[in-house]
Amino acid sequence: MVHHIVGAVFVLIGALFLFLGALGIVRMPDLYNRMQTGTKATTLGNVLTMLGLGIMHPAWLLKLTLIALFVLFTNPISSHALARAAHRVGVPMTPLTVKDTLKDKKPVVKEAEV
Amino acid sequence: MANLLLELALAIGAAGTLLAVVRLVKGPRAASRAVALDVLTLITMPMMAAYGLYAGRQIYLDVALVYGILSFLGVTALARYADRGV
Amino acid sequence: MQRLPSILIAIGPLWLLWIALTGSTDPEELVAGGIVAVLVAVLAGGEPFSPASLKIFQPRRFAYALAYIPYMIWAIIVANFDVARRVIAPKMPIRPGIVTVKTKLKTPVGRLALANSITLTPGTLTVDICGDELCIHWIYVAHEDIEGATREIVEGFEKYLEVIFG
Known part of the structure; x- marks a missing residue:
């Protein structure tokens, strides 16, 4: 029974990280910072939840590991693709931004409202 | 006890999805909405798995995995479309 | 064929x-x-x-690849707590910006692994790669120059990836 409680605590901490990720996308001032907090503070939440569920129910561990690995491999790719596309079409950065070396390198093409 | 903790975790996850929906509605542009959608998936996937354990049905794990794959394809396709048009 | x-x-x-x-x-x-x-x-x-993928089974590369896993897990945990702190703090201590860093990695797969590792640790997000330079969005820019940013973001990962994919 103890492993049930330990696993459930992991799931709870994971859920808290997921919540923080969602809070981040509401609070952060521009797209890029939302991406920082939103799509990536949630990776640890994801992995912790899967780990907790695996502790609670070891028979599922293999599949839960696969889901966690899937998130770890695809998440950076989709957030990178989204960030690059957003920068190319000129989604504005917050006034807090201190530096943008990418902008100096390439002219920003303004296209549709994305 | 463990069930209670699971229910609490599910409730926190649900609150998280609500926040993500706030950003989904507010935007401002399509890119921000795409991020909100991505986060929505990332929260829903582990919550599906947790609910699967709570309900004692393994099939929810497969649902979560397929949901993740579809969302990844969707976000990547959207980014590619914004990048150079289909 | x-x-x-x-x-x-x-x-x-x-x-x-x-x-x-x-x-x-x-x-x-x-x-x-x-x-x-x-x-x-x-x-x-x-x-x-590619046939080069089989090199991963060379003992030295394999050992570095194994050692890279706990290193990566630790980096993700530390960075996640850092970002969580920034989200909760009422004043939101962020200083965002896009910085350029240089990499010594030559192979495409190695660069992919580096870019993915950088993106996976919250706080840094690879926006674009051009040649041996990566443009990285950083939630709290500590160094604006290439050398400082490279030291801070890239070198920890590169130590391992150079051996694994080099």
């Missing part, structure tokens, strides 16, 4: 993935998985595998 070695290498991991996903060692499942693995490997032309 020059892709043939890559295709043959790709079949192995794909088949293992099928077995892990179905979670059964039933002969029927194994045969079905084998057929699907061959089909996918041929359709993808063996990407992203």
Whole structure:
């Protein structure tokens, strides 16, 4: 029974990280910072939840590991693709931004409202 | 006890999805909405798995995995479309 | 036919993935998985595998690859707590910006691994790669110059990845 409680605590901490990720996308001032907090503070939440569920129910561990690995491999790719596309079409950065070396390198093409 | 903790975790996850929906509605542009959608998936996937354990049905794990794959394809396709048009 | 070695290498991991996903060692499942693995490997032309992928089994590379896993886990945990702190703090201590860093890695797969590792640790997000330079969005810019940013973001990962993919 103890492993049930330990696993459930992991799931709870994971859920808290997921919540923080969602809070981040509401609070952060521009797209890029939302991406920082939103799509990536949630990776640890994801992995912790899967780990907790695996502790609670070891028979599922293999599949839960696969889901966690899937998130770890695809998440950076989709957030990178989204960030690059957003920068190319000129989604504005917050006034807090201190530096943008990418902008100096390439002219920003303004296209549709994305 | 463990069930209670699971229910609490599910409730926190649900609150998280609500926040993500706030950003989904507010935007401002399509890119921000795409991020909100991505986060929505990332929260829903582990919550599906947790609910699967709570309900004692393994099939929810497969649902979560397929949901993740579809969302990844969707976000990547959207980014590619914004990048150079289909 | 020059892709043939890559295709043959790709079949192995794909088949293992099928077995892990179905979670059964039933002969029927194994045969079905084998057929699907061959089909996918041929359709993808063996990407992203190549005969060079087998070098991972050299003892030194393999040891570094194993050591990289706990290093990466620790980096993700530390960075996640850092970002969580920034989200909760009422004044939101952020100082965002896009900085340029340089990498010594030469192979495309190595650069992919570096870019993914940087993106996975919250606080840094790879926006673009041009040649040996990566443009990285940083939630709290500590160094604006290339040398400082490279030291801070890249070198920890590079130490391992240079051996694994170099």
